[in-house]
Amino acid sequence: MTTSKNLLKNRSNLGHKVRYAVGNPGRIAPYLKRTARDSWLRLKHPDHVDYYRAVMASDTARNPEAAVGSKTHDRWLALGKMQFDYLKEHGLAPRHRMLDIGCGNLRAGWRFIEYLDAGHYYGIDISPDILISAKKTLTGYGLQEKLPHLTITQNLTLDFLPEAHFDVVHAHSVFSHSPIEVIDECLANVGRVLAPGGFFDFTFDRTEGTEHQVLREDFYYRTETLTALAGKHGLKARFMDDWEKRPHGQSKIRVSHAD
Numbered sequence: 001m002t003t004s005k006n007l008l009k010n011r012s013n014l015g016h017k018v019r020y021a022v023g024n025p026g027r028i029a030p031y032l033k034r035t036a037r038d039s040w041l042r043l044k045h046p047d048h049v050d051y052y053r054a055v056m057a058s059d060t061a062r063n064p065e066a067a068v069g070s071k072t073h074d075r076w077l078a079l080g081k082m083q084f085d086y087l088k089e090h091g092l093a094p095r096h097r098m099l100d101i102g103c104g105n106l107r108a109g110w111r112f113i114e115y116l117d118a119g120h121y122y123g124i125d126i127s128p129d130i131l132i133s134a135k136k137t138l139t140g141y142g143l144q145e146k147l148p149h150l151t152i153t154q155n156l157t158l159d160f161l162p163e164a165h166f167d168v169v170h171a172h173s174v175f176s177h178s179p180i181e182v183i184d185e186c187l188a189n190v191g192r193v194l195a196p197g198g199f200f201d202f203t204f205d206r207t208e209g210t211e212h213q214v215l216r217e218d219f220y221y222r223t224e225t226l227t228a229l230a231g232k233h234g235l236k237a238r239f240m241d242d243w244e245k246r247p248h249g250q251s252k253i254r255v256s257h258a259d
């Protein structure tokens with residue numbers, strides 16, 4: 001398989017940081033500012049979800065589209081379209097029920113809401129700030145009649161959702177911000193809410209070197225770590241080669257019931 005991703009880089013390594021700083025002097029000041037803010041937020045919020053919620057509050061206050069990872073509105077539109085087109089190519093139909101974990105401000109969600117039958121989209125997120133922005137996106141696109149669910153969550157036990165309900169579960173650019181315990185919790189529980197024949201697609205920041213994290217905001221995993229974790233919870237996992245062809249920095253795994 002060919003990929004343009006740099007899979008051996010360890011961004012937590014001091015040598016990498018120095019080389020990066022020399023090559024990108026303009027990024028030193030913003031990086032130091034972010035490091036200081038994140039250190040303070042981590043001190044205030046030892047729990048990862050509480051910490052990341054505070055990061056999202058701070059980022060969303062500045063710019064909700066940048067908070068979900070898009071520097072410009074054009075990129076926000078393109079990244080949403082990429083997610084939507086991919087699932088449509090993989091058979092997403094209006095009758096399907098979808099759970100979007102870490103839905104953000106509906107960068108892709110508004111397209112799913114528009115396409116799916118009314119009431120079939122269920123978005124959850126840990127950040128109240130980004131969910132308020134999500135409601136603005138929904139209103140902006142005039143999608144009120146589609147009656148999506150947009151719900152805050154503290155964890156990924158998914159215990160408030162019905163069994164065997166969702167044909168498609170989706171988490172784009174969420175595990176790239178998650179420590180392994182959060183991913184483990186999700187994989188331990190997602191099988192219960194997946195309908196027979198359904199699947200769970202998630203993206204992750206892939207490394208083929210040492211697993212590492214930066215500022216506890218960005219986490220890099222080896223594919224086999226995540227496929228083994230799915231296996232531990234009785235699920236089968238498949239690396240999605242065709243996603244690699246898209247202009248996106250993350251990789252994708254699809255999880256489904258083992259039989």
Ligand SMILES: C[S@@+](CC[C@H](N)C(=O)[O-])C[C@H]1O[C@@H](n2cnc3c(N)ncnc32)[C@H](O)[C@@H]1O
Binds near residue numbers: 105107108
């Ligand atoms: C980079 S944004 C991506 C948003 C959306 N999936 C998209 O592609 O536009 C990550 C989102 O995941 C949410 N998030 C992070 N950790 C989460 C968790 N453990 N459970 C649910 N949502 C989470 C964040 O609040 C944020 O809205």
